[in-house]
Amino acid sequence: MKGRLTFFIVLAVLTAFPLGANILYSSFYVSLLTRIFIYALIVVGFDLLAGYTGMISYGHALFFGTGAYLTGMILKHWTPWFWPPLLLTVLASAVVAYIIGYLSIRTREIYFVFLTFAFSQFFFVTANTLEFVGASNGLSGVPKPIIFPGLNLSGENSFYYFTLVCLIAGYLLARLITRSAFGRVMVGVRENEERTKFLGYDTRKTILRVFVVSGIYGGLAGALLAAFNSFVSPNLYHPAISGEIIMMALLGGMGTLIGPMIGSGLVIILGDILSSWLAESWMMILGAIFAAVILFSPGGVMAIGRRIGERLRKGRDHGHP
Amino acid sequence: MDLSLILTNLLYGVTIGSALILIASGLSLTFGVMGVLNFAHGGLCMLGAYFGYTLVQVTGNFWLAMILAPLIVAGIGILMESFTIRPLYGLNPLYQLLLTVGLAMIIANAVLLFWGGDQLAITLPVYFKGYFHFWGVDYPRFRLFVLLFSAAIAVVLWITISRTKWGIVIRAGMHDLETVNAFGINIYRVFTIVFAIGAGLAALAGVIIGSMRAINPEMDFELLTSALLVVVIGGMGSFRGAVVGSLLLGITDAFGAQFFTGAAKFSVWVLMVVVLLFRPEGLIKED
Numbered sequence: 001m002k003g004r005l006t007f008f009i010v011l012a013v014l015t016a017f018p019l020g021a022n023i024l025y026s027s028f029y030v031s032l033l034t035r036i037f038i039y040a041l042i043v044v045g046f047d048l049l050a051g052y053t054g055m056i057s058y059g060h061a062l063f064f065g066t067g068a069y070l071t072g073m074i075l076k077h078w079t080p081w082f083w084p085p086l087l088l089t090v091l092a093s094a095v096v097a098y099i100i101g102y103l104s105i106r107t108r109e110i111y112f113v114f115l116t117f118a119f120s121q122f123f124f125v126t127a128n129t130l131e132f133v134g135a136s137n138g139l140s141g142v143p144k145p146i147i148f149p150g151l152n153l154s155g156e157n158s159f160y161y162f163t164l165v166c167l168i169a170g171y172l173l174a175r176l177i178t179r180s181a182f183g184r185v186m187v188g189v190r191e192n193e194e195r196t197k198f199l200g201y202d203t204r205k206t207i208l209r210v211f212v213v214s215g216i217y218g219g220l221a222g223a224l225l226a227a228f229n230s231f232v233s234p235n236l237y238h239p240a241i242s243g244e245i246i247m248m249a250l251l252g253g254m255g256t257l258i259g260p261m262i263g264s265g266l267v268i269i270l271g272d273i274l275s276s277w278l279a280e281s282w283m284m285i286l287g288a289i290f291a292a293v294i295l296f297s298p299g300g301v302m303a304i305g306r307r308i309g310e311r312l313r314k315g316r317d318h319g320h321p
Numbered sequence: 322m323d324l325s326l327i328l329t330n331l332l333y334g335v336t337i338g339s340a341l342i343l344i345a346s347g348l349s350l351t352f353g354v355m356g357v358l359n360f361a362h363g364g365l366c367m368l369g370a371y372f373g374y375t376l377v378q379v380t381g382n383f384w385l386a387m388i389l390a391p392l393i394v395a396g397i398g399i400l401m402e403s404f405t406i407r408p409l410y411g412l413n414p415l416y417q418l419l420l421t422v423g424l425a426m427i428i429a430n431a432v433l434l435f436w437g438g439d440q441l442a443i444t445l446p447v448y449f450k451g452y453f454h455f456w457g458v459d460y461p462r463f464r465l466f467v468l469l470f471s472a473a474i475a476v477v478l479w480i481t482i483s484r485t486k487w488g489i490v491i492r493a494g495m496h497d498l499e500t501v502n503a504f505g506i507n508i509y510r511v512f513t514i515v516f517a518i519g520a521g522l523a524a525l526a527g528v529i530i531g532s533m534r535a536i537n538p539e540m541d542f543e544l545l546t547s548a549l550l551v552v553v554i555g556g557m558g559s560f561r562g563a564v565v566g567s568l569l570l571g572i573t574d575a576f577g578a579q580f581f582t583g584a585a586k587f588s589v590w591v592l593m594v595v596v597l598l599f600r601p602e603g604l605i606k607e608d
Contacts, residue, residue: 056415058360058422103594106601110358110414111557114549115597121546122590239542240429243422250419281434287426294420295408 014164018157030156032272037163038224040264041170043248044257045217048174049210050246051254052183054190055105057211058113059120061241062100063093063218065127068226068236070219072139075227082145082153082227089223090216097215101208108193120237127234138233145227153227163224167261170217174257177213186210190255240283247290253302262301325457330575336464338571339471340533343526344544345551345563346478347519353495353558354515356414357406360421362523363545364428369394369524370531370540371436374443383446383532390528391521398520402513410509425541432538440535443528467529474525475564482560491515495558550589554596556603565605 014033021027042064050056070092071085078084104115128136144154153159177183188196189203197203226232235241244267252263267286274282297304348362359365369390376386401424409417449463482488493501494511502508530544547570555566570589577588596604 056419103597106597110352110418111553113415113418114358114553118546118549118553118590118593121542125587125590240426243426246419246422281430284427284430284434287423287430290426291405291420291423294416294423295405298412298416 011168015161018160021156027156030160032268034156034160034163034228036265036268037160037167038221038228039245039248039268040261041163041167041224042218042221043245043252043260043264044167044170044174045214045221046245047249047254047257047260048177048186048217049207049214050249051256051260052178052186052190053207053210055108055207055211056113056246057104057116057214058239058242058246059100059116059118060214060218060245061237061239062116062120062123063097063215064222064225064241065123065232065234065236066093066096067219067222067224068232069127069133069139069222071223072142072226072232073133075142075145076139080143080146080152082147085145086220086223089219093215093219094212096219097212098208101211101215105204105207105211117239117242120239120242124234124237124239127237133232136234138231138235139226140231142226142230142232144230159228163228166220166224170220171257171261174217178257182206182209247286249300250298251290251293251300253300256302259300259302266301323457326579328456328458329460330579331572332458332460332464332468334572334575335568336468336571337574338568339468339475340526340529341547341551341567341571342475342564343471343522343529344548345555345567346475346560347522348548349552349555349558349560349563350491351516351519352552354491355406355410355512357417357421357516358414359516359519360418360545361401361424361428362421362519362548363541363543364425364432365394365398365520366523366527366530366544366548367432367536367538367541368397368428369527370443370536371432371441371527372524373528373531374436374441374536377443383443383449386443387525387528391524394524394527395517395521398517399513401520402516406516407509407512410512425545429538429541432541436538438538440537441531442535443532445532463532467533471526471529474522478522479560479564547589550593553603554593556605559603559605562603562605566603569604 017033018027018030021030042060045063046057046060067089070089074085074088075082100116100119104112104119107115127133133139144152144159146152147162151158153162178186185196185201185203185206188199188201189206193203222236225236248263248267249260250263251266252261253259270289271282271286274285278285293300299306344362344366348359351362352358372390372393373386376389377383380386405420405424406417409420445463449466451462452459453462453465454460480488482491490501490506490511494508494515498508501511527544530540551563551566551570553566554569555562555564569592573588573592
């Protein structure tokens with residue numbers, strides 16, 4: 001009950017947020033939040049795979065890039081409508097995820113991390129070489145897409161609301177998945193794959209399905225990013241982006257859906273503040289924070305929050321016997 | 322395709338491959354002994370190249386760079402291992418891996434901060450300039466040196482692992498840590514030393530590679546990718562696998578660049594996928 005209340009309060013605040021732009025704060029924050037929503041979407045998808053089934057992919061930026069390039073190319077050369085590229089992105093991400101997932105999930109743990117890394121490097125090299133997607137210059141001049149007749153996403157606010165809706169839909173779907181029977185099998189794979197297998201579940205198929213779902217989340221986030229930035233860079237495939245995705249999930253707390261979304265916000269806001277102080281070396285500080293979280297609080301922000309909550313509750317119990 | 326072209330590519334591939342052995346064997350060794358897949362390994366290699374560059378700039382002595390740069394980076398490796406990786410032994414190995422991802426970011430940005438983003442090149446001594454000519458092949462002198470030097474290091478490494486008491490401890494550590502510990506050997510000291518050797522080898526390769534091509538802050542992930550490809554193709558945690566994988570990768574890359582100009586890098590990925598499909602555990606499995 002309390003969780004639902006918090007959810008609606010956060011939702012109300014986020015819905016009202018653009019109304020205060022240019023009055024209470026600069027409209028820059030609207031676009032900052034939009035960027036957070038986009039990253040949160042891919043990170044929630046990543047968390048389904050890494051947090052719930054325990055398979056850490058170090059190539060998740062691959063889906064970002066796939067969705068972004070596909071959408072960028074379609075919007076630029078074919079149609080200004082957003083639906084065809086979104087639909088095709090879902091299909092393409094699913095196919096790509098199926099192939100890469102099929103090859104990668106023959107392995108586990110560290111080997112899996114490496115294979116996903118290797119595949120994303122392959123895409124990175126490809127995007128940097130292929131002339132028709134702009135090679136290392138990337139794809140610029142991607143037009144703002146139209147979603148309904150008369151409504152295109154050129155305005156900051158319209159894009160904000162569209163991504164917010166996508167994120168909420170993504171979150172609710174992820175919640176549905178993790179709370180279903182299938183979600184319990186996912187956790188079973190993470191906790192003890194052997195036992196789950198003995199119980200009669202095809203764990204490989206489970207992981208492959210989650211991988212595909214996770215890839216679709218990433219592809220859609222990439223599609224949004226391409227339209228939002230009006231630009232697609234081969235650096236979307238860079239391992240640093242995959243690292244950032246892992247970092248967001250871990251910082252927030254893997255295996256919870258809310259945590260990774262908070263983590264996306266933290267990393268992007270932190271990056272924004274730090275980069276204005278330290279120019280390019282902000283990633284160094286972020287790397288150090290990341291290392292510190294792993295060393296001192298592997299559960300991320302959610303675990304810290306839970307610990308504080310427990311202590312408060314205990315304190316209250318002592319105060320009122 | 323005539324013989325001289327084949328020979329040129331073959332020599333080029335073997336040269337690159339032999340430098341790769343130094344990187345990949347360090348990566349494979351730390352993985353085999355400690356179970357840590359070090360994602361900062363490419364960063365350590367890049368640090369070697371940059372330290373090598375500065376040392377040559379300052380002292381004008383290439384050999385000093387070849388000795389000091391690996392020592393400095395080995396020292397950094399010791400610090401990394403004792404302060405960040407050691408506290409995580411016994412936890413899920415993925416935590417160590419993720420930690421090294423953070424370390425890789427720190428290294429990459431430190432390089433950017435101290436040396437800037439421009440391309441740099443290590444100046445070679447005069448006697449390394451010029452070519453050997455035979456059978457219509459122009460083979461740069463420095464490449465021959467790289468080939469012989471890396472091969473020598475690899476042989477020393479192999480003898481150390483297979484013939485010395487140290488090697489026995491290392492190999493035993495790969496199989497059964499607890500027994501090694503029970504024999505009164507401080508396994509954590511072994512870990513530190515192995516990690517330092519891995520870092521030093523990576524840095525040595527960094528100086529060598531930095532003398533053959535441009536140095537830039539993007540090279541860390543490139544080198545890490547190559548080393549990881551080698552390890553996957555050759556077999557994780559196997560020294561022989563690292564050697565076979567390195568040479569195979571170097572040669573494939575050289576011939577690939579010859580045949581498919583423009584899509585030069587694709588051939589190695591094709592190699593990886595083929596190996597994965599038929600032998601997911603790599604070509605050589607250490608028993």
